[in-house]
Amino acid sequence: MRIAITGAQGQLGQAVIAALADQHDLAPLGHGQLELADPATADQIAATGADVVIHAAAYTNVDGCARDPLLAYRVNGLGTRYVALGCRRINAALVYISTNEVFAGDGRRPYFEDDPTGPINPYGQSKLAGEQAVRALWPRHFIVRVAWLFGGERNFVRTVLRLATNPPAGGLRMVADEIGSPTYAPDVAAGLARLITTDYYGTYHFVNDGICSRYEFAAEILRRAGIDTSLHPIRLRDFQRDSTPPPYTPLANVAGAALGITFRPWQEALDAYLDRLRRQALLP
Template structure:
């Protein structure tokens, strides 16, 4: 299978390319060569490479930045995705679009399934929802994969921020009323590779199993890294004002993926594995 991956410089695209190259021909155009907001450029690249499938993780993921400039968020995450979907369809390629749990408002008292009604909670979520609508309407051979709270090697993430603060002796304050699924990038890219082998198009929720509060996530990381004695002050979302309001209870349930044999391990095991690979597990 020939696979084109967008967002070549991103952590997900980099890990995906490394994972998929063991079995497939993978093309990763440099971001300087493929501005997703420029349809003519997107069309030229996809037409030239003639992939069987385009995997599209490229996005503006600065959630607070999207709240400050919602029009730009839609231009990149929504209309940029529309460009990819049209160009892929024109080239006879399928598409896999990486979306977000933030297409839900988080007001449910239970986990969201793949075909529950969406209602974006903020401009970032809205921009990803616009992308979903474009993919669904413009390319019938599509996978839409929603994920959440992705942590990856090769940069700073929530786990690093918590451990760095603990190491520096700072007071830790973490919210207890924001719920989602911590997801290890290394596990996610394996699951994406498994999914495209099935040929079962549709909407999927791929996260490490189990939902957690931000507080739970931080507490487990601290304990596993040898900071069990470091306290965390539990706070509410209202105590941590920011430009973007996250959905309070946006945990995802993997129903569709599990039915085709694609599942990820529990998030606690994934955090431990991440810490081991980073040399931080105690």
């Protein structure tokens, strides 16, 4: 198949390219080739002649989205509309990468794919606008929500490792009441490689198995990396930032599991990522 990939230079885009390059004809589209907020995006997507478009590009700076909600909506909402229109022109299946932040985070169990959404910040609102555009404009779609993604150069794991090399006085502080699903980008990419060979269109949650808090995630990162530094739990209200993260957004992979697409525990995925960093001499 010919597969176009937006956000090709991002951590998920790079993982998707690595997973698909051997068996498919790829058309990677990076930021320099695609300006999502421009209506010409529809023409550019159509010009790829793709059978499948994996739309991984987004404005993912959640605090930046809070500071400029209009920009977030133009890129993540309108931009996704243009991608969907381009797919419709060439009859290409569309994979839209969405987020756990479309949920309010006020539940007490992991969210199912069809649970009601209710984002509480501009990033989640803009990504939900993208979901709504996809559903309204093009039935041949897969909406794939991911969460707490790691695997590239900029993510929570790398941030914790960086902070641990020169910890602030008193040690590291991590939020203990924000709960989610850590997710390894190459595992998502492997799941997408299987999903696009089906015609089971709809909404999916592709996350590694298990849930934890940011504090618990950081503790496992330090432990598995062999780093001994003090780590202290704090509460969301004590961590000042522009965006308001939803406090409880673990995702349940129900629809994917029904197709046989399952994911290993996040702790195993973390080990795989740390091993990769060691091979790259980025971790002792």
